[in-house]
Amino acid sequence: MAILLAGLVWIWLSMVPEGSRINSLEAAQVGFFAPSFSLTNLDDQTIGLVDFKDKPVILNFWASWCPPCKAEMPAFQQASLEFIDSGLQIIAINATSQDSTTQVRQFVDQYGLTFPVPLDLTGSIAKDYLVHSLPTTYFIDKNGIIVDVIIGGPIPLALLRIQANQLLTD
Amino acid sequence: MFPVINLGLFSIPAPAFILIIGYMVGSFLLDKKAASFSMDSEIIDRALWIGTISALIGARLSFIAGSPSAFKGNFLSVLSLNPALLDPSGGLVIGITAVILVVTRKKTDYWLFLDSLTPFLGALIPAYFLSRFASGNGYGFATTQPWGIYLWGAIRHPVQLYLAFTALLLLALILVYAPIKNPLPGSTFLLFSAATSSYLLFFSAFQVPGTNTLNGIRIDQILYWVILFVTLFLYNTLIKTTPDMVHHEIN
Numbered sequence: 001m002a003i004l005l006a007g008l009v010w011i012w013l014s015m016v017p018e019g020s021r022i023n024s025l026e027a028a029q030v031g032f033f034a035p036s037f038s039l040t041n042l043d044d045q046t047i048g049l050v051d052f053k054d055k056p057v058i059l060n061f062w063a064s065w066c067p068p069c070k071a072e073m074p075a076f077q078q079a080s081l082e083f084i085d086s087g088l089q090i091i092a093i094n095a096t097s098q099d100s101t102t103q104v105r106q107f108v109d110q111y112g113l114t115f116p117v118p119l120d121l122t123g124s125i126a127k128d129y130l131v132h133s134l135p136t137t138y139f140i141d142k143n144g145i146i147v148d149v150i151i152g153g154p155i156p157l158a159l160l161r162i163q164a165n166q167l168l169t170d
Numbered sequence: 171m172f173p174v175i176n177l178g179l180f181s182i183p184a185p186a187f188i189l190i191i192g193y194m195v196g197s198f199l200l201d202k203k204a205a206s207f208s209m210d211s212e213i214i215d216r217a218l219w220i221g222t223i224s225a226l227i228g229a230r231l232s233f234i235a236g237s238p239s240a241f242k243g244n245f246l247s248v249l250s251l252n253p254a255l256l257d258p259s260g261g262l263v264i265g266i267t268a269v270i271l272v273v274t275r276k277k278t279d280y281w282l283f284l285d286s287l288t289p290f291l292g293a294l295i296p297a298y299f300l301s302r303f304a305s306g307n308g309y310g311f312a313t314t315q316p317w318g319i320y321l322w323g324a325i326r327h328p329v330q331l332y333l334a335f336t337a338l339l340l341l342a343l344i345l346v347y348a349p350i351k352n353p354l355p356g357s358t359f360l361l362f363s364a365a366t367s368s369y370l371l372f373f374s375a376f377q378v379p380g381t382n383t384l385n386g387i388r389i390d391q392i393l394y395w396v397i398l399f400v401t402l403f404l405y406n407t408l409i410k411t412t413p414d415m416v417h418h419e420i421n
Contacts, residue, residue, distance in 0.1 A: 003402065007371050007395045014375030015386040025323040029306055031378070032322060132174035133181035150254050151173055152183060156247035159255055161240040 028129040030147060034059070034140045035128040039093065039118035042105055047118040049144070052089045056167035057140040058160070060092045061126055064103040066134045072154035073111045079160040080115045088164050090115040095134060097123035139163050141170050171306035171321060185301035186253065192297020193222075196290035203348065207286035207358075209278075214286055217272040225265025232260020281356030285348075288362045292344045295366065296337035303330035310376045327376040336369045354412050360405040367397040 026035045034057075038048035049057070060076060062069035073092075080090040094104050096119040108117055120126050129138065137155060139148040147170070148163065175182040197218065204211035233255050234241060234248060241247055247255070273283050302308040310327030312318075318325035340362065348358045371394040382389040 003368070004395070004399055007368070007398060010371060010375065011387060011391045011395060014388065014391065016379050016383050016388060017386065027322040029309075029322050031380070130171075130173075133176070150252070152181070153252070154250075155252060156250040156255065157244045158237070158240040158247035159250070159252065162237045165237075165240075 028138070028146070028149070030149060032146055033144050034138060034146050035125070037093075037118070037125045037128070039120060039125065041116060041118050042101065042108065047091070047116045049091075049140075052091070053144070054142050055087050055089045056142050056164075056170075057138075058088065058090045058163065058167075059129075059138040059140060060090070061095055061120075061129065061131045061134060061136045062092055063095045063099045063134050064107040065099065068153035069135045070107075072135060072156075073107075073113070075155060075157040075160055076115070077111060077113055078157055079164060082161070083164045083168070086164075086168050088168060092117050093125060094119050095123065095126050095131070096121045097126070139167060141167055172304050173306065184304040188297050188301040188304055189294075192294045192300075195297070196293035199289035199293055199345070200286065203289045203345075204286050206348075207282060209282055209286040213272075213276050213278055214283065217269045217276075217283070218287075218290065220272050221265045221269035224268035225261040226256070228264025228268075229256035229258060229261025232257035232264070235260075279355055281354075281359070284356060284359035285353070288348060288358050289341075289344055292337070292341035292362065296334045296341060299330050299334035299337055303328070303334065309378055311378055329373055329377045332373045332376065333369065336373070337366070340365055340369075354408050356408055357405065360401045360408070364398055364401040364405065367394040367401065370394045371398065 024033070026033045028035060034049060036049050038046055038050075040046055049059075058076075058079070060072075062073070064070075076090055076092060079088075083090075092113065092115060094117055096104065101119065104117070104119065107113075129136070133151060135153040135155075137150045137153070138146055139150075141147050147167065150159075172184050175184050175187060197215070200214060200218070201211045204214055230248070236257060273280060299308075306321060308330050309321050310329035312324040313327045314325070315327070317328065319328045319331075320326075321328075344358070344362065371391055374388060374391055374394070379388050379390075
């Protein structure tokens with residue numbers, strides 16, 4: 001009885017103050033704001049996360065030599081076509097510090113990618129996002145908060161559809 | 171935090187790797203301790219395997235059942251190796267159901283079965299907390315304590331390590347003392363469950379909660395308290411209804 005009473009008191013004492021769940025920090029982890037970035041694409045246009053403010057974003061890190069990246073990219077392209085009108089944005093950051101722009105251009109043409117493909121030339125954004133292995137995909141809600149992370153792949157289209165619907169519903 | 175172990179060309183997801191190690195160690199301990207619980211290790215091994223496979227298949231089926239339209243025109247996704255297409259709670263329910271069916275069919279005493287399963291759970295649970303540490307999930311509140319770790323932009327309570335070390339301590343106690351003297355069938359499992367829910371209830375206070383709060387109260391703590399209540403109630407009922415045993419009622 002004493003143990004149970006102590007348990008109830010502890011639950012009361014460890015109540016969470018309002019607002020304590022909201023992290024104001026940027027970190028590559030669920031519940032935190034997605035680290036901001038500003039990169040250029042193959043056409044030298046600047047692309048940043050801030051450009052997609054108030055939109056849910058699926059942010060994928062990839063390289064042209066990575067087999068699971070190749071396997072999952074058609075699903076990303078298909079999802080992009082299916083959800084672009086709903087306001088969902090797919091961005092595929094290329095780990096260019098481990099790749100070459102020639103290979104990236106060939107890859108983008110081969111898979112007919114229509115979503116933004118920024119180039120992480122120095123690897124600093126992959127570092128901010130703690131990308132330890134490719135592909136890695138972040139699901140970011142319209143408030144800029146990371147709601148899920150999937151390390152590895154390939155991610156099938158069905159999972160992208162489910163995640164996209166959740167991002168658009170939240 | 172170390173979500174991936176890079177070995178040459180191979181990238182091994184550390185959380186899954188730690189869980190598999192925990193499962194293997196648990197299976198080894200289970201076989202070693204089964205006889206001391208007067209249990210046939212073959213039955214318990216079979217129940218565990220069938221339970222695990224059913225849980226994996228069930229987790230995938232439960233995930234598909236949750237969003238069948240997502241698989242429209244893309245049915246091969248059903249066979250994807252990606253673990254993100256698993257529903258853990260659905261898998262757990264189906265896995266437990268499969269284990270109950272095996273145990274019932276083999277006419278094995280449920281309490282004895284649960285007792286002999288305790289070393290397995292005792293090894294799997296610390297592995298689970300270590301896997302959470304590896305992934306960086308389940309992190310703690312910011313702290314000024316000297317043992318705090320830098321994670322996600324702040325010095326934080328290493329809650330996953332508090333939980334893992336306590337779970338390892340409990341495993342050591344199981345290995346040394348289980349089965350306890352004058353054992354009542356079920357007592358080892360019930361005491362293990364009570365201890366586990368107690369430390370979870372205590373340490374979760376240091377963890378940054380997810381969205382599972384109700385007016386500031388953590389739902390997970392309520393769940394641990396209910397488990398504690400049920401296990402203590404069952405334990406007290408067990409010792410009251412079993413004659414010729416040394417009774418130590420828990421107050």
